[in-house]
Amino acid sequence: MADEYQxxxxxxxxxxxxxxxxxLNPSVIAAEQAYRKRSGLPLLTxxxxxxxxxxxPMAWERGDGGGVAVATARPAPAAVAAEASSPVAxxxxxxxxxxxxxxxxxxxxxxxxxxxxxxxxxxxxxxxxSSIAAEQAxxxxxxxxxxxxxxxxxxxxxPAEPAAAAAANPVAAAPSAxxxxxxxxxxxxxxxxxxxxxxxxxSTRYVGTPAVGTSRAAAAGGVASVGPENSEVNQQRRRFxxxxxxxxxxxxxxAFFRFFLPRTLFEPATTFKxxxxxxxxxxxxxxxxxxxxxxxxxxxxxxxxxxxKCTHLGCTPDWKPAENKFKCPCHGxxxxxxxxxxxxxxxxxMDRAHVEIAPDGQILVDVAKLYQWPKGQxxxxxxxxxxxxx
Numbered sequence: 001m002a003d004e005y006q007x008x009x010x011x012x013x014x015x016x017x018x019x020x021x022x023x024l025n026p027s028v029i030a031a032e033q034a035y036r037k038r039s040g041l042p043l044l045t046x047x048x049x050x051x052x053x054x055x056x057p058m059a060w061e062r063g064d065g066g067g068v069a070v071a072t073a074r075p076a077p078a079a080v081a082a083e084a085s086s087p088v089a090x091x092x093x094x095x096x097x098x099x100x101x102x103x104x105x106x107x108x109x110x111x112x113x114x115x116x117x118x119x120x121x122x123x124x125x126x127x128x129x130s131s132i133a134a135e136q137a138x139x140x141x142x143x144x145x146x147x148x149x150x151x152x153x154x155x156x157x158x159p160a161e162p163a164a165a166a167a168a169n170p171v172a173a174a175p176s177a178x179x180x181x182x183x184x185x186x187x188x189x190x191x192x193x194x195x196x197x198x199x200x201x202x203s204t205r206y207v208g209t210p211a212v213g214t215s216r217a218a219a220a221g222g223v224a225s226v227g228p229e230n231s232e233v234n235q236q237r238r239r240f241x242x243x244x245x246x247x248x249x250x251x252x253x254x255a256f257f258r259f260f261l262p263r264t265l266f267e268p269a270t271t272f273k274x275x276x277x278x279x280x281x282x283x284x285x286x287x288x289x290x291x292x293x294x295x296x297x298x299x300x301x302x303x304x305x306x307x308x309k310c311t312h313l314g315c316t317p318d319w320k321p322a323e324n325k326f327k328c329p330c331h332g333x334x335x336x337x338x339x340x341x342x343x344x345x346x347x348x349x350m351d352r353a354h355v356e357i358a359p360d361g362q363i364l365v366d367v368a369k370l371y372q373w374p375k376g377q378x379x380x381x382x383x384x385x386x387x388x389x390x
Contacts, residue, residue: 011060012041016052023055046112046148054145112150120155127155268292270368276361277303277388284337286319294353294365295319297338304387305353305365306339312346326350348375354385363388 014036016024029044029052036043048058113121120127127135132152139146147155274288274296280303285296293316295306308316315330325342326335333344340349354369371386373379380386 011048011058012036013061014039014041019057019061021052021055024052026053029053046150050112050145050148112148113154114145114151117147117151117154126157129156132156271364271366273358273362273364274305275363277357277363284319284321289316289319292365292367294367299338299390301390302387303355303363303390304381305355307351307353307367307370309350310346311341311348311350312344317350349373349381352381352386355388356385357388 014032016032029049033043035041044052051058132147132155136146138144272292274292274294280296280298282298282300285298288294288296289308293308295308297304297306310317310328310330310333312328312331312333315328317326317328317333317335320327324337326337326339328334328344328346331345333341333346335341335346335350338349339352341347349372351370351372354366354371356364358364369385371380371383373381
């Protein structure tokens with residue numbers, strides 16, 4: 001839509017539709033406000049916004065501001081300044097000078113506060129935000145004008161900042177001379193409220209309610225839009241949180257790279273020395289049971305090494321010197337002093353490890369090579385390497 005301007009000094013139509021126009025929703029009005037701000041044009045006042053929402057002509061379009069609603073193509077800035085400096089006679093049409101009932105209520109004295117709201121404020125009862133939301137919903141259902149920012153501020157009992165409001169919206173704070181002359185004198189109660197309902201801050205630059213989740217919406221709802229104070233306690237908290245995050249990431253990266261390293265299982269050596277043959281006397285010697293899981297057994301004619309593993313389910317039997325036998329603590333298997341089974345569920349005798357004399361004269365044991373006596377088969381206990389001669 002081409003840019004259009006009111007040639008009189010009373011107002012600028014901008015990109016708004018020409019009369020007659022339908023009621024505009026808040027998004028269209030907000031777009032118009034943004035356009036005016038970018039173009040350096042006067043912003044819409046609260047009365048203009050209420051009229052646009054109701055589908056009524058604005059005050060200067062009706063002639064209340066002393067202007068003539070003549071739309072032209074966008075003139076040069078010098079022409080606009082020249083026309084703004086020249087007075088324009090107000091419209092003489094009776095119908096144009098009499099506003100409709102909703103617009104008259106929105107344009108009531110007291111900075112946009114209707115007599116009904118002014119009466120509620122004068123009663124001294126402050127409204128809560130939930131009550132105001134319910135009132136807005138009721139007005140919407142009944143096709144009534146919603147509460148404007150000034151009325152909401154007055155009902156909530158918020159403190160007034162007239163100077164800040166005038167600086168934020170100079171057009172609304174300084175109406176034209178014809179419009180000021182056309183307005184009736186404000187009642188005493190609304191005049192006393194005029195300074196207490198002016199709202200200041202970023203929310204005055206928005207039409208209606210700002211978008212939820214924005215900093216301006218927080219400011220409009222009375223919520224602080226700035227972060228917490230940068231105190232020493234908050235700094236320590238932030239350092240602690242970031243340290244925890246960094247520690248977690250470091251641990252995760254270590255675990256990630258550890259995944260690519262080989263898994264190595266370190267097992268005890270299977271070949272080892274256990275001393276000289278003269279170190280052992282007749283009978284069973286158990287000093288290597290904990291370290292190498294073997295018993296050294298010496299008889300009058302030979303020396304051999306028994307691997308301490310029960311042939312039933314692999315438990316380690318105990319040597320009972322008083323009973324001269326090996327006894328498995330798991331299921332009761334019994335073996336004699338040479339490892340031959342004679343009781344319990346053990347199916348065969350315990351195995352014997354390979355033994356030989358090392359070059360230095362010590363006994364060299366290799367548990368990786370075992371000699372067995374399978375059940376019902378010949379014994380390997382007499383094979384070379386299964387024992388050392390006495």
